[in-house]
Amino acid sequence: MDARETLDTLMIQHGSRLLRLCAMNLRDTSLAQDAVQDTFLKAFQQFHRFRGDADALTWLTAIAINVCRDYHRIAWFRHIDRHVEADDLPRAADFAYPDNTVIRAVTALPPRYREVILLRYYQDMKQKEVAAALGISERAVRQRLKKANHILREELKEWYEDEG
Numbered sequence: 001m002d003a004r005e006t007l008d009t010l011m012i013q014h015g016s017r018l019l020r021l022c023a024m025n026l027r028d029t030s031l032a033q034d035a036v037q038d039t040f041l042k043a044f045q046q047f048h049r050f051r052g053d054a055d056a057l058t059w060l061t062a063i064a065i066n067v068c069r070d071y072h073r074i075a076w077f078r079h080i081d082r083h084v085e086a087d088d089l090p091r092a093a094d095f096a097y098p099d100n101t102v103i104r105a106v107t108a109l110p111p112r113y114r115e116v117i118l119l120r121y122y123q124d125m126k127q128k129e130v131a132a133a134l135g136i137s138e139r140a141v142r143q144r145l146k147k148a149n150h151i152l153r154e155e156l157k158e159w160y161e162d163e164g
Helices: 003-026 029-045 056-073 075-079 101-107 111-122 127-134 138-155 157-163
Strands: none
Touching: 003 029, 003 056, 003 101, 003 111, 029 056, 056 111, 056 127, 101 111, 101 138, 101 157, 111 127, 111 138, 127 138, 138 157
């Protein structure tokens, strides 16, 4: 199987997961679609470098996270309204909450914490895979998860009480 066929298969298998990840990261559905296209374009261009040391989803996720980071660095990105409702995000069957409070809290996190939360809990990646995707140590992943969970716990304290 050549690079094109492999990436076509990966696009079918993981495209929607990457789209949701990018949408939550960028807070803009149409920009997320561009980011996923850029992700697969970069994957195609760099396919010869993929050694298979990591899972293909981990490799694609690393590319997608870097594409999102690149988008965040663009000057105009900081000046547009990136408010997106959770209902406008691409669907994920196993990611449902009674309201948008949790999703809004996660997308409001600083990027370093948002990324680990999305990868660990939404993408259901192991800490080792998160570390590989972000290019950081497992210890850094644990520290960021701890800090992110602390921020979310504080932010969602009233929400938890309302739900109980």
